[in-house]
Amino acid sequence: xxxxxxxxxxxxxxxxxxxxxxxxxxxxxxxxxxxxxxxxxxxxxxxxxxxxxxxxxxxxxxxxxxxxxxxxxxxxxxxxxxxxxxxxxxxxxxxxxxxxxxxxxxxxxxxxxxxxxxxxxxxxxxxxxxxxxxxxxxxxxxxxxxxxxxxxxxxxxxxxxxxxxxxxxxxxxxxxxxxxxxxxxxxx
Amino acid sequence: xxxxxxxxxxxxxxxxxxxxxxxxxxxxxxxxxxxxxxxxxxxxxxxxxxxxxxxxxxxxxxxxxxxxxxxxxxxxxxxxxxxxxxxxxxxxxxxxxxxxxxxxxxxxxxxxxxxxxxxxxxxxxxxxxxxxxxxxxxxxxxxxxxxxxxxxxxxxxxxxxxxxxxxxxxxxxxxxxxxxxxxxxxxxxxxxxxxxxxxxxxxxxxxxxxxxxxxxxxxxxxxxxxxxxxxxxxxxxxxxxxxxxxxxxxxxxxxxxxxxxxxxxxxxxxxxxxxxxxxxxxxxxxxxxxxxxxxxxxxxxxxxxxxxxxxxxxxxxxxxxxxxxxxxxxxxxxxxxxxxxxxxxxxxxxxxxxxxxxxxxxxxxxxxxxxxxxxxxxxxxxxxxxxxxxxxxxxxxxxxxxxxxxxxxxxxxxxxxxxxxxxxxxxxxxxxxxxxxxxxxxxxxxxxxxxxxxxxxxxxxxxxxxxxxxxxxxxxxxxxxxxxxxxxxxxxxxxxxxxxxxxxxxxxxxxxxxxxxxxxxxxxxxxxxxxxxxxxxxxxxxxxxxxxxxxxxxxxxxxxxxxxxxxxxxxxxxxxxxxxxxxxxxxxxxxxxxxxxxxxxxxxxxxxxxxxxx
Numbered sequence: 001x002x003x004x005x006x007x008x009x010x011x012x013x014x015x016x017x018x019x020x021x022x023x024x025x026x027x028x029x030x031x032x033x034x035x036x037x038x039x040x041x042x043x044x045x046x047x048x049x050x051x052x053x054x055x056x057x058x059x060x061x062x063x064x065x066x067x068x069x070x071x072x073x074x075x076x077x078x079x080x081x082x083x084x085x086x087x088x089x090x091x092x093x094x095x096x097x098x099x100x101x102x103x104x105x106x107x108x109x110x111x112x113x114x115x116x117x118x119x120x121x122x123x124x125x126x127x128x129x130x131x132x133x134x135x136x137x138x139x140x141x142x143x144x145x146x147x148x149x150x151x152x153x154x155x156x157x158x159x160x161x162x163x164x165x166x167x168x169x170x171x172x173x174x175x176x177x178x179x180x181x182x183x184x185x186x187x188x
Numbered sequence: 189x190x191x192x193x194x195x196x197x198x199x200x201x202x203x204x205x206x207x208x209x210x211x212x213x214x215x216x217x218x219x220x221x222x223x224x225x226x227x228x229x230x231x232x233x234x235x236x237x238x239x240x241x242x243x244x245x246x247x248x249x250x251x252x253x254x255x256x257x258x259x260x261x262x263x264x265x266x267x268x269x270x271x272x273x274x275x276x277x278x279x280x281x282x283x284x285x286x287x288x289x290x291x292x293x294x295x296x297x298x299x300x301x302x303x304x305x306x307x308x309x310x311x312x313x314x315x316x317x318x319x320x321x322x323x324x325x326x327x328x329x330x331x332x333x334x335x336x337x338x339x340x341x342x343x344x345x346x347x348x349x350x351x352x353x354x355x356x357x358x359x360x361x362x363x364x365x366x367x368x369x370x371x372x373x374x375x376x377x378x379x380x381x382x383x384x385x386x387x388x389x390x391x392x393x394x395x396x397x398x399x400x401x402x403x404x405x406x407x408x409x410x411x412x413x414x415x416x417x418x419x420x421x422x423x424x425x426x427x428x429x430x431x432x433x434x435x436x437x438x439x440x441x442x443x444x445x446x447x448x449x450x451x452x453x454x455x456x457x458x459x460x461x462x463x464x465x466x467x468x469x470x471x472x473x474x475x476x477x478x479x480x481x482x483x484x485x486x487x488x489x490x491x492x493x494x495x496x497x498x499x500x501x502x503x504x505x506x507x508x509x510x511x512x513x514x515x516x517x518x519x520x521x522x523x524x525x526x527x528x529x530x531x532x533x534x535x536x537x538x539x540x541x542x543x544x545x546x547x548x549x550x551x552x553x554x555x556x557x558x559x560x561x562x563x564x565x566x567x568x569x570x571x572x573x574x575x576x577x578x579x580x581x582x583x584x585x586x587x588x589x590x591x592x593x594x595x596x597x598x599x600x601x602x603x604x605x606x607x608x609x610x611x612x613x614x615x616x617x618x619x620x621x622x623x624x625x626x627x628x629x630x631x632x633x634x635x636x637x638x639x640x641x642x643x644x645x646x647x648x649x650x651x652x653x654x655x656x657x658x659x660x661x662x663x664x665x666x667x668x669x670x671x672x673x674x675x676x677x678x679x680x681x682x683x684x685x686x687x688x689x690x691x692x693x694x695x696x697x698x699x700x701x702x703x704x705x706x707x708x709x710x711x712x713x714x715x716x717x718x719x720x721x722x723x724x725x726x727x728x729x730x731x732x733x734x735x736x737x738x739x740x741x742x743x744x745x746x747x748x749x750x751x752x753x754x755x756x757x758x759x760x761x762x763x764x765x766x767x768x769x770x771x772x773x774x775x776x777x778x779x780x781x782x783x784x785x786x787x788x789x790x791x792x793x794x795x796x797x798x799x800x801x802x
Contacts, residue, residue, distance in 0.1 A: 010370070011369070011370060014318070015306065015310075015318070018307070018310065019310065022310050022311060026311050056497060056501075059497070060494065060497065060498060063493040063494040063496070064494050066372060066493065067492070067493070067494055068370070069314075069315045069335060069368060069370055069371045070370055071370050072369055072370040073370075
């Protein structure tokens with residue numbers, strides 16, 4: 001079992017998020033995080049979904065995503081050089097004695113203080129999910145009042161647009177063969 | 189051309205080539221029913237329950253290969269369809285369901301007869317639509333038909349609000365052509381995969397073709413037979429694959445799986461290559477996945493990429509239309525006869541004829557298998573479609589009615605929907621009015637949808653209903669007998685006098701309770717112009733053999749004991765001593781059942797056995 005990050009480009013129509021989420025529930029796949037947002041193209045949304053699954057399981061998730069009529073393209077970023085970012089807001093308790101320490105930690109994590117009052121700070125932190133987890137950990141002794149995380153978004157590094165692997169089935173032996181990709185171009 | 193939304197619905201159905209729809213009116217679909225009168229070319233069949241409408245559309249689709257259409261109103265009308273939609277989904281049957289929805293302004297207010305139908309049917313449809321504007325109806329319906337019948341077929345639901353049916357819009361058929369950028373009905377496997385598949389086939393010593401419903405859907409019976417003949421490969425079919433390969437073909441070994449032929453399951457376990465054509469390795473055909481065909485390489489041809497490696501890991505996957513795949517692969521196949529393999533199968537087959545209920549002496553009791561086999565013998569010269577329900581009779585039909593033509597057996601496989609047979613048969617009769625349509629149904633399943641007899645009567649169509657009446661929910665009883673120590677909880681069941689029931693519907697009812705009468709009963713049935721309901725009163729506690737217990741190894745079957753020649757029922761049967769040469773798991777299962785039973789008695793803590801999985 002490992003974390004797999006899949007990017008699904010979907011038509012921006014009512015119910016599409018429900019279709020994607022329902023698929024994971026129905027096929028018994030565990031969602032680690034799921035984020036949705038617009039893309040550079042009108043009418044196309046981008047869903048970043050992190051699943052805890054085996055390699056074979058991830059292929060089945062991918063194939064099932066492709067089976068949804070509103071899904072335009074699916075990319076698996078797990079094995080590609082990619083950037084992963086998540087944003088977290090942490091409300092932490094402070095006293096006059098601990099405020100300086102917390103501010104120092106905030107600096108170390110290159111986070112920003114976005115709200116201050118006499119007993120608490122709200123800190124905005126971005127980075128990989130691991131970094132945010134760590135930030136949460138170091139702040140815990142001071143007393144975390146509230147925390148919210150967006151879930152990971154991801155993008156491949158480099159100038160190449162993502163390959164549009166169709167629901168490729170990896171079979172034993174030989175190098176991975178790609179099936180016809182002609183029908184998979186983005187055309188919304 | 190300005191039309192109301194309701195008129196657009198009919199206009200679209202007409203242009204999609206629909207000649208019959210199965211439906212039930214109600215408040216939210218009334219505008220559509222009102223507009224129906226302007227489209228007399230489409231025949232509307234009034235069903236007695238919306239579940240029946242979906243099964244009829246399903247039966248129509250399976251018999252004809254065309255898209256079946258069912259219509260219902262919002263709320264309860266639509267939710268009643270869910271079972272039929274799920275049935276069509278599991279068996280890849282192309283149907284389009286049109287449901288009315290409350291007005292678009294009322295959506296979300298818990299209005300009268302409002303249900304989130306697209307939400308409810310999301311997991312059991314291939315795709316669905318909620319349409320709130322009349323201008324969107326045409327495209328939704330065109331896309332629904334396209335999605336339902338292309339790729340791996342399946343059900344599509346179009347939910348249309350009442351105001352969208354009432355308001356008018358410009359009807360533009362051409363402009364409503366499907367625009368589905370994310371929909372991929374077809375795939376093409378790369379040449380290298382074909383080469384690997386051909387290499388595996390050419391080098392195999394003990395190859396076996398697993399023939400599924402995909403062959404029927406793609407109409408490739410001849411192509412598969414050609415491949416099998418060239419390379420000398422025996423064929424076995426799944427339940428839904430019955431008819432894909434003629435039963436009379438010497439290449440056809442018979443059905444595989446839980447109630448498949450013993451020698452077929454043994455052949456699967458002994459094979460060194462399985463060539464799966466349009467089948468999906470359902471748990472009912474694989475048994476224990478850990479021990480399933482461990483010695484065999486596997487080639488999987490399927491149009492749906494999500495089926496590959498889902499249950500069984502395969503060596504070569506050819507994703508695509510079976511017709512195209514076979515066309516590419518056939519020229520690469522070398523001639524072979526595999527004489528040794530065939531003789532090994534013949535050895536396995538060996539004494540099976542002794543166990544065959546057909547060859548057992550008649551004890552004077554009426555057995556379902558005899559009835560079904562007799563119906564087959566007596567109707568061989570006629571063009572017959574058999575529609576079966578779910579349970580023991582379904583398995584006996586699969587074993588003892590020999591189908592030579594594709595689409596001549598219609599049955600609920602994947603979902604196992606009781607109550608499917610009668611409505612599906614009515615749908616099949618509308619698709620094929622010139623063929624005889626037989627319903628083989630248990631007394632339990634029949635009572636679930638027997639109200640559709642009224643539909644048959646009102647429509648004046650003839651289906652022949654053979655009720656295999658054993659006064660039990662037979663298959664469940666069989667499981668109780670084997671695995672639950674004969675505790676027959678809630679399986680004995682009574683029913684109405686089926687003859688009088690038929691007569692109450694102004695149809696013909698017949699009863700038959702001994703074998704010599706079967707012939708005359710069938711003759712009388714065929715001669716009758718009306719729908720006939722036959723009450724075959726059969727042996728109560730008969731058992732389907734062979735049987736692979738759920739989750740057991742495929743070749744470990746419970747088999748009919750050879751000595752049991754008189755087939756006495758009930759307590760006379762002593763299944764603990766089947767004189768089978770095969771490994772027999774029954775004793776094991778029996779022990780498990782006993783352990784389960786003993787669990788109820790107080791036992792020292794920590795010594796409890798975990799319940800066996802059914």
